[in-house]
Amino acid sequence: MTEQTLIQTAPDNVSELLEKLDASVENLPKRLKQCAVFTRRHLHLIAVSTVSEMAESAGVAPSVYMRFCQALGFSGYSTMQALFRAQFTEFRPNYQERMALLHKEGNVQTGRLLADFVESGHRSLLTISNTITSDHLEQIASALSRARVVHLVGLRRAFCVVSNMAYLFEKLGIPTHLHYGTGMLDSTGSIFDGDVLFAVTFSPFSEETIRLTEATSKRGIPVYGLTDSERCPMSEWAKEMLIAQEDELAGFRVPNAAITLTTALVVAVKAMKDQS
Amino acid sequence: MTEQTLIQTAPDNVSELLEKLDASVENLPKRLKQCAVFTRRHLHLIAVSTVSEMAESAGVAPSVYMRFCQALGFSGYSTMQALFRAQFTEFRPNYQERMALLHKEGNVQTGRLLADFVESGHRSLLTISNTITSDHLEQIASALSRARVVHLVGLRRAFCVVSNMAYLFEKLGIPTHLHYGTGMLDSTGSIFDGDVLFAVTFSPFSEETIRLTEATSKRGIPVYGLTDSERCPMSEWAKEMLIAQEDELAGFRVPNAAITLTTALVVAVKAMKDQS
DNA sequence: CGAATAATGGAACATACATTCCATTTTGCT
DNA sequence: AGCAAAATGGAATGTATGTTCCATTATTCG
Numbered sequence A, B: 001m002t003e004q005t006l007i008q009t010a011p012d013n014v015s016e017l018l019e020k021l022d023a024s025v026e027n028l029p030k031r032l033k034q035c036a037v038f039t040r041r042h043l044h045l046i047a048v049s050t051v052s053e054m055a056e057s058a059g060v061a062p063s064v065y066m067r068f069c070q071a072l073g074f075s076g077y078s079t080m081q082a083l084f085r086a087q088f089t090e091f092r093p094n095y096q097e098r099m100a101l102l103h104k105e106g107n108v109q110t111g112r113l114l115a116d117f118v119e120s121g122h123r124s125l126l127t128i129s130n131t132i133t134s135d136h137l138e139q140i141a142s143a144l145s146r147a148r149v150v151h152l153v154g155l156r157r158a159f160c161v162v163s164n165m166a167y168l169f170e171k172l173g174i175p176t177h178l179h180y181g182t183g184m185l186d187s188t189g190s191i192f193d194g195d196v197l198f199a200v201t202f203s204p205f206s207e208e209t210i211r212l213t214e215a216t217s218k219r220g221i222p223v224y225g226l227t228d229s230e231r232c233p234m235s236e237w238a239k240e241m242l243i244a245q246e247d248e249l250a251g252f253r254v255p256n257a258a259i260t261l262t263t264a265l266v267v268a269v270k271a272m273k274d275q276s
Numbered sequence C: 001c002g003a004a005t006a007a008t009g010g011a012a013c014a015t016a017c018a019t020t021c022c023a024t025t026t027t028g029c030t
Numbered sequence D: 001a002g003c004a005a006a007a008t009g010g011a012a013t014g015t016a017t018g019t020t021c022c023a024t025t026a027t028t029c030g
Helices: A003-007 A014-024 A030-041 A043-048 A051-058 A062-071 A077-089 A095-104 A110-131 A134-145 A156-171 A184-190 A207-218 A256-275 B003-007 B014-024 B030-041 B043-048 B051-058 B062-071 B077-089 B095-104 B110-131 B134-145 B156-171 B184-190 B207-218 B256-275
Strands: A150-154 A176-179 A196-200 A223-227 A240-243 B150-154 B176-179 B196-200 B223-227 B240-243
Touching: A014 A030, A030 A043, A030 A051, A030 A062, A043 A051, A043 A077, A043 B043, A043 B077, A051 A062, A062 A077, A110 A256, A110 B030, A110 B110, A110 B256, A134 A196, A134 A223, A134 A240, A134 A256, A150 A156, A150 A207, A156 A176, A156 A196, A156 A256, A156 B156, A184 A207, A196 A207, A207 A223, A223 A256, A256 B110, A256 B256, B014 B030, B014 B077, B014 B110, B030 B043, B030 B051, B030 B062, B043 B051, B043 B077, B043 B110, B051 B062, B062 B077, B110 B256, B134 B196, B134 B223, B134 B240, B134 B256, B150 B156, B150 B207, B156 B176, B156 B196, B156 B256, B184 B207, B196 B207, B207 B223, B223 B256
Parallel strands: A150 A176, A150 A196, A196 A223, A223 A240, B150 B176, B150 B196, B196 B223, B223 B240
Antiparallel strands: none
16 A cells, blocks of 8 residues: 555545545555455445454455555544445434424425335334234145136236236246236136136225126136225135235325235245245 | 333344334333334434434433333344344345245245245335435425326336326326336327426336436436436436335345335325425 | 565554443322 | 332443554565
8 A cells, every 4th residue: 555545535425435446446455455346345234334344254354454444545444434324324413403494494394204104114014914824825825826827907006016916927937917907807708717816906996806806706716815904895706815904194005015915925926836 | 111021032123123112112111212203213223323323313311222222122222233234234145045945844934935025125115214315305206296297107127116106196186197018119209398207117227218218308308217226327317316225035126115215206296286 | 586665464452332330300109 | 298119311331343553474676
């Protein structure tokens, strides 16, 4: 390490740090280069790791990592770490002020809104663990894994849930068919023996979804589904139903629970298929 | 704090911690409740903050926050912090082993699978608070609220995100148009001056989405977007970009963060429209 | 090849932090 | 109101972590 590198000033944002990293990586001695390469790949660890941890992961002694920080212009590891911790903490101290300010100017409290939805998401996810039994899920996964084609249906609020399932099934090479559009009832024609229908509907339950599942079930095709209420009429003809209630915030329900649950279901189906 | 609460064992994942938090928040003394309420809203800060910082932000003495950690079953602050740091530190590339393990015992452990995805969901939600600034969100919401029509585009993994947005916009009576299908580039014809395009794309970025946003932007139509990486080429021509990284589990990413974030965005747009 | 310089890693040191203790205040109960 | 039990916050303590030092090893260049 030459005088020159010591004179540099510390980067005060991540971009600058990356530039400096890339610029210096060539003319750095072996161990310091090791630090640079590792750090470049694991920037996110700095905020939550000690020097010793970073040094060990990079395969160098703590003192070497220390010198690496200084080569980048920082006074030490702590100052470099502060840069990454700032990302998380920056807006904390003035949170209260900020909110007051937003309120005052008559503006929408977007920050608060987002925090509320995040909170709501946590609550939705919590309910899954309480309501869903693994037996249940396993049974449905097993049925879907033996199906020739898995047919999917879900409208309105449920549509994003089944479109996510369709994407996953396709990605995993599992034959699937997503039903949508106005003439949906006609599409019963494309459902054959050996197929399975998985339907998602939330209250108030979509007329079309209900009708399609009823018609399909009466033809002897197994129907499974996901809903948010015991009262879902589909329960009558479905072999099994999953029930996941989303937390409500100001009349809105983000389908966190439904998407998480159905993703787990799809992965379980894939795992079962691989097994047999 | 009674004997009873001291006997509890420490939560070993975010879900358990949240449950314990919610369960205990009622019968906690004033200052400890203060800790609980603040912590519930600022979970993401624990990984990068000291006890003193958390205590100060919560408005209590460090020793009180200490006791709060113990009331939750942890031996101290450090152990609780470890839980949140693990999120960053844990190596996740062993999902191959994990999937293999799922098979070993003869049947797929669906219960465990679901619990893992739920945990992953919590983690995704935590990162939102870390990465998104409310200024940012507000700016985009403001732009969308002034648009004649909000055009939406997102394919593959992003499709369920935009389809959810489209549903919400329609439900709220905000003019919107969801672009999809093969001839998507042709649909630039339906985008006029005064409109805005909001695009969602995750790495590896969908060719069609990138092209549509570029073409639209070059016509002078403002483009905004959501992605999961700084390297998204769309950043070049987009006015503003939101970046939300989802937690990965066994190679799968459930779009919890993206859906939560965009829902908040839509609601913010509605609120702004109502205001003016 | 050998001297001079740079790089390295272990150990010593200093600081900041988590944790505990205890005097004081608050709360709950008779 | 007055006592007992619980809760609280500041100060004391011990530990973990960042940082520096220095003897040893590697590298460069005449």
